[in-house]
Amino acid sequence: xxxxxxxxxxxxxxxxxxxxxxxxxxxxxxxxxxxxxxxxxxxxxxxxxxxxxxxxxxxxxxxxxxxxxxxxxxxxxxxxxxxxxxxxxxxxxxxxxxxxxxxxxxxxxxxxxxxxxxxxxxxxxxxxxxxxxxxxxxxxxxxxxxxxxxxxxxxxxxxxxxxxxxxxxxxxxxxxxxxxxxxxxxxxxxxxxxxxxxxxxxxxxxxxxxxxxxxxxxxxxxxxxxxxxxxxxxxxxxxxxxxxxxxxxxxxxxxxxxxxxxxxxxxxxxxxxxxxxxxxxxxxxxxxxxxxxxxxxxxxxxxxxxxxxxxxxxxxxxxx
Amino acid sequence: xxxxxxxxxxxxxxxxxxxxxxxxxxxxxxxxxxxxxxxxxxxxxxxxxxxxxxxxxxxx
Numbered sequence: 001x002x003x004x005x006x007x008x009x010x011x012x013x014x015x016x017x018x019x020x021x022x023x024x025x026x027x028x029x030x031x032x033x034x035x036x037x038x039x040x041x042x043x044x045x046x047x048x049x050x051x052x053x054x055x056x057x058x059x060x061x062x063x064x065x066x067x068x069x070x071x072x073x074x075x076x077x078x079x080x081x082x083x084x085x086x087x088x089x090x091x092x093x094x095x096x097x098x099x100x101x102x103x104x105x106x107x108x109x110x111x112x113x114x115x116x117x118x119x120x121x122x123x124x125x126x127x128x129x130x131x132x133x134x135x136x137x138x139x140x141x142x143x144x145x146x147x148x149x150x151x152x153x154x155x156x157x158x159x160x161x162x163x164x165x166x167x168x169x170x171x172x173x174x175x176x177x178x179x180x181x182x183x184x185x186x187x188x189x190x191x192x193x194x195x196x197x198x199x200x201x202x203x204x205x206x207x208x209x210x211x212x213x214x215x216x217x218x219x220x221x222x223x224x225x226x227x228x229x230x231x232x233x234x235x236x237x238x239x240x241x242x243x244x245x246x247x248x249x250x251x252x253x254x255x256x257x258x259x260x261x262x263x264x265x266x267x268x269x270x271x272x273x274x275x276x277x278x279x280x281x282x283x284x285x286x287x288x289x290x291x292x293x294x295x296x297x298x299x300x301x302x303x304x305x306x307x308x309x310x311x312x313x314x315x316x317x318x319x320x
Numbered sequence: 321x322x323x324x325x326x327x328x329x330x331x332x333x334x335x336x337x338x339x340x341x342x343x344x345x346x347x348x349x350x351x352x353x354x355x356x357x358x359x360x361x362x363x364x365x366x367x368x369x370x371x372x373x374x375x376x377x378x379x380x
Contacts, residue, residue, distance in 0.1 A: 043334050047341040058348055062355055069359045073366075080369050085362070092358050096351050103351070107344030111337045 044115045048108055055104045062097055066090065087233075094237050101241070116272075179274040180255065181283055182266050186274065187255035190263055194251040204246060211242055 069089075073081050174180070178189045195203065215238050216222065221231040250268040257264070274280045 040330075040333060040337075043337055047337055050341065051344060054345055054348055058352055061352060065355055065359050069363065072363055080373075081366055089358060089362055093355050096355050096358075100348050100351050103344055103347045107340050110340045114333060114336050114340070 040115045044111055047111055051104050051108055055101065058100055059097065062093060062100075066093065090233060094233065098237065098240065174253070174268075174271075174273065179258070179280070180266070181272045181274050181280070182255075182270050186258045186280065187264075187266065188258055189253060190256050191254040192251050193254070200246065204243070207242075207246075211238070 073086070174189060174192060176189050176191055180187050180189060215235055219231075219234055219238070221234060248269065253266045253268055253271070254263050255266050256262065272283070274283070
């Protein structure tokens, strides 16, 4: 994580509107000369990090509660506590833990949506200003009010595409041939396929070994049904989480890395659609700009393996 | 759209992001408290039962 971000975590958020011009918010530090796109990127990263920290702390706190609970049961020799009651209590805590994860995830997605949805429209404005002379001269953007009526638009398809707000393009479903960015690479969508129930089941079964490994690595416990009661319960939660993730994963997206031939599967949640060369340039530029750029992008997209991502992306520009 | 409108848009977007963050953390705090209450309520109940049990023993 960027050292600056770590330090900024300690800064208090200033909510006083009147002071906002003189007192910098944590995500504004060091981005004075950057575009709104960059500032939003930084704000998003800042709050994403804070939510990740909240999640970690909250999980630790819940674990601490269970430990304290077990200690008190033992110390007070509360023999009236039946294993069933304790299991029920732990299940309740587990359910709440799941709810917390979902709330955090939902919050992060909501923040990302706001930043990305607005980014497209506002970037159009910003780019138009930039194209004039480099200074910040404002220009009337192409909003829905400015778009020509349908019959006029039909006369010239290329004009229609240019005049259409980027936000509308964003709503267009992803199709084969679209360019996307994911995990440090640019790809061209090759195929989009929604798996059947049987296929989903097959994917789930095939993923068992991988899940066993991930569970053992993250929890330090033995896999499902091979360990203690705690291992069993935690694995149950883990399995539910993974099932939910699989459902949320959406269609199977096969893509080809740009400039290559290898086909790989992409996770819809980790994809950023690249609609214009300018957007691609911005992504490349952002990766290269700062030392901490990799974590900003990763947090922005909610993906990991950031070092790899940056290494790959710095190799890309020559190919396009 | 002029510069002041752009600034306003920027401010609104950042405020929305911050509002979602605040809302999310508030929800988490409520659930944390609920977890604590579940444990403490159960322990209180069990401790009370234990006290009653001891009292009965002493009376006998």
